[in-house]
Amino acid sequence: MKAFALIIVILCAGLLIYGTSDFPPWSDPESPASTHVSPYYIEHTIEDTSVPNIVTSVLADYRGFDTMFETIVIFTAGIACFFLLRVTKREDHESRLYHHLVTGVTLRIKEGGKLPDESEEFRRVDTEWVPYSLIIKITCRLIVPFIMLFALYVIAHGHHSPGGGFQGGVIIGAAMILFAISNDLRAAILRLSEKMATFFCSAGVFIYAGTGLLCLLLGLNFLDYGALAKILFTDPVTARSHGILAVEIGVGIAVMGVVVSIYYNLSSAGKHDEGL
Amino acid sequence: MNWQIEFIILTMVIILGIGAITVKDLLGAGILFGAYSFMMCLLWAIMGAVDVAFTEASVGAGVSTVFFISAVFRTTRGTKD
Amino acid sequence: MGDLAKEFVTTYNYWVYIILMMIGLYAVMVKNNLVKKIIGMNIVQTAIILFFISIGAKRGATIPIIAHGHNGGEHAVHAADYINPLPHVLMLTAIVVAVATLGVALSLAIKIYQEYGTLEEDDIRTQTREE
Numbered sequence: 158m159k160a161f162a163l164i165i166v167i168l169c170a171g172l173l174i175y176g177t178s179d180f181p182p183w184s185d186p187e188s189p190a191s192t193h194v195s196p197y198y199i200e201h202t203i204e205d206t207s208v209p210n211i212v213t214s215v216l217a218d219y220r221g222f223d224t225m226f227e228t229i230v231i232f233t234a235g236i237a238c239f240f241l242l243r244v245t246k247r248e249d250h251e252s253r254l255y256h257h258l259v260t261g262v263t264l265r266i267k268e269g270g271k272l273p274d275e276s277e278e279f280r281r282v283d284t285e286w287v288p289y290s291l292i293i294k295i296t297c298r299l300i301v302p303f304i305m306l307f308a309l310y311v312i313a314h315g316h317h318s319p320g321g322g323f324q325g326g327v328i329i330g331a332a333m334i335l336f337a338i339s340n341d342l343r344a345a346i347l348r349l350s351e352k353m354a355t356f357f358c359s360a361g362v363f364i365y366a367g368t369g370l371l372c373l374l375l376g377l378n379f380l381d382y383g384a385l386a387k388i389l390f391t392d393p394v395t396a397r398s399h400g401i402l403a404v405e406i407g408v409g410i411a412v413m414g415v416v417v418s419i420y421y422n423l424s425s426a427g428k429h430d431e432g433l
Numbered sequence: 434m435n436w437q438i439e440f441i442i443l444t445m446v447i448i449l450g451i452g453a454i455t456v457k458d459l460l461g462a463g464i465l466f467g468a469y470s471f472m473m474c475l476l477w478a479i480m481g482a483v484d485v486a487f488t489e490a491s492v493g494a495g496v497s498t499v500f501f502i503s504a505v506f507r508t509t510r511g512t513k514d
Numbered sequence: 515m516g517d518l519a520k521e522f523v524t525t526y527n528y529w530v531y532i533i534l535m536m537i538g539l540y541a542v543m544v545k546n547n548l549v550k551k552i553i554g555m556n557i558v559q560t561a562i563i564l565f566f567i568s569i570g571a572k573r574g575a576t577i578p579i580i581a582h583g584h585n586g587g588e589h590a591v592h593a594a595d596y597i598n599p600l601p602h603v604l605m606l607t608a609i610v611v612a613v614a615t616l617g618v619a620l621s622l623a624i625k626i627y628q629e630y631g632t633l634e635e636d637d638i639r640t641q642t643r644e645e
Contacts, residue, residue, distance in 0.1 A: 162543040166536045173532045183527055184571040186594055191572055195600045196593035203580060203591065211578040211599040212484040212606065220603060227607040234614030241621045311487075318579070319483040323610045327491045334499055412610060416496055419617035424503035426624055433503050443530045450534055450557050454541040459549050466553050473560050481577045481597045482567050488606050492613045497556070500613070504549065504620040508627040512547040513634060 221380040235415035242427035297339030304332040322405035326412030342432025361411025463501030534561035570601035
C-alpha cells in the first residue's frame with residue numbers, strides 16, 4: 158500500500174512540475190493573474206469606496222456575495238459541530254469531584270448522590286486534576302480584556318490597516334478560549350453561555366444579510382451599500398465605507414460565536430462540564 | 434529582496450510538515466502543525482500578503498492548534514504511525 | 515552568485531508548494547490514524563494557499579494598502595505599484611473556512627473514538643467486519 162501510494166504521489170508531483178514550466182516567471186507584473194481584473198480594484202477602490210485597504214474593499218464590497226456565503230459556511234460548520242457532539246445528561250447521573258476549601262479535602266460524589274451547592278465552602282474541580290496556579294490564572298485574567306480591546310481595534314481599523322472582521326472575530330474567540338483554559342470551562346460558560354454563543358453565530362449572519370436587504374429596500378441592488386447614503390445622510394462613497402464596517406462587524410460576531418461554540422463542544426466532547 | 438530568510442523559512446516549512454505527519458505522538462503532531470502554520474504566516478508576510486498573514490497567525494497558529502489539542506485530549510495521544 | 519541564488523529561490527517557491535501538497539496527499543492516503551489524516555488534509559490546504567499567494571506576488575510592488583494621508587489622497591494610483599489583492603481576498607476567507615471545517619472533522623473523529631475506542635483505521639475496519 159505504501160509503495161503504491163508513493164508511486165501515485167511521485168506521478169502527481171511529476172505532472173505538477175511539468176505544469177509549472179508553463180507558469181509565468183515568479184513575481185512577474187505582466188502575469189495573467191495580475192493584468193485582468195485586479196488593476197480595476199487597485200485603481201478604483203479609493204474613488205468607489207474610500208477604503209485604502211484594497212483587501213477589505215474587495216472582500217466586503219466588490220465580492221460581498223462571496224464573503225456572505227463564506228460566513229454562512231462557517232455558521233453551518235458551527236451548527237454541524239453542535240449536532241455531532243452535543244449530548245445532554247441528567248445532572249445526577251455522573252460522578253463529580255468537589256473540593257472543600259476550608260479543610261482542603263477533595264470529595265468524590267458518586268452517581269445518584271446528593272450534590273452540594275456551589276458555595277463558599279465547596280468548589281467543583283475537574284476529574285483530570287491540574288494543580289492550581291495563581292500566576293497563570295491572574296495573568297490570563299489581566300490580559301484577556303486587552304486582547305479583546307485589540308480585537309475591536311482590528312475590526313474597526315480594518316479599513317486602514319491589515320485586519321477586518323475575520324481576524325478580529327477569531328481574536329475575540331481566542332481570548333474567550335484563553336479564559337476557558339486558564340480557569341475552567343464552567344467559568345467561561347458562566348460568562349458566555351452556549352445559548353449566547355449560538356445566538357452570536359446567527360446574529361452575525363443576520364447582520365450581514367440584513368445590511369444587504371436594507372440596501373435592497375432602499376432601492377438599489379442587494380449589498381450595494383451606496384443605498385445607505387439615504388439613511389446615513391452622507392454621500393454614496395462614504396456610505397459604502399460605513400456599509401463595509403457594518404458587514405465586518407457582522408462577520409466578526411459570527412466568527413467569534415462559531416469559534417467559541419466549537420471549542421466548547423470539542424474540549425468537553427459535547428458534555429459542557431469539564432474542559433481542557 | 435532578502436532571499437536568504439525566505440529560503441530558510443521555505444526549508445523550515447517542509448521540515449515541519451514532514452515532522453507533523455511522522456511524529457508518533459498526536460499532541461506533538463498538533464504542536465508541530467501549529468509551528469508549521471506560523472512559518473507559513475511569516476512566509477506570507479514576506480510575500481506582502483499582510484491580511485492573509487494576520488489571519489493565518491490568529492487562525493492557523495492560534496485557534497486550530499487549540500482545536501487539535503482539545504481533540505487529542507478527548508481521544509487518545511498515542512498512535513502506531 | 516546573487517542572481518543565480520535568487521533565480522533558484524523563485525522557482526523553489528513553486529517547488530515547495532508541490533512538495534507540501536505531496537506530503538499532505540501522502541499523509542491522507544497512507545497514514546492510519548485519523549488525526550494524522552486531518553493534519554495531512556490541512557497541509558494540502560496550506561499548500562494551495564501558498565500557490566495562490568505566490569501567483570499574486572509582484573516585483574517592485576508594495577502591500578495592497580494605498581498610501582494616503584491627510585493631504586496625500588489625490589495622487590493617481592498605479593496598479594503596478596501594489597501587489598495583486600484578489601488572491602489575498604480569496605485565501606483569507608479560505609483560511610477561516612478551513613478552521614471551521616477542521617472543527618467538524620475533529621468532532622467526527624471524537625465521535626468515532628467514542629463509538630469504537632480507537633482512532634486507527636485498520637482497527638475500526640476489523641471491528642466493523644466482526645459485526
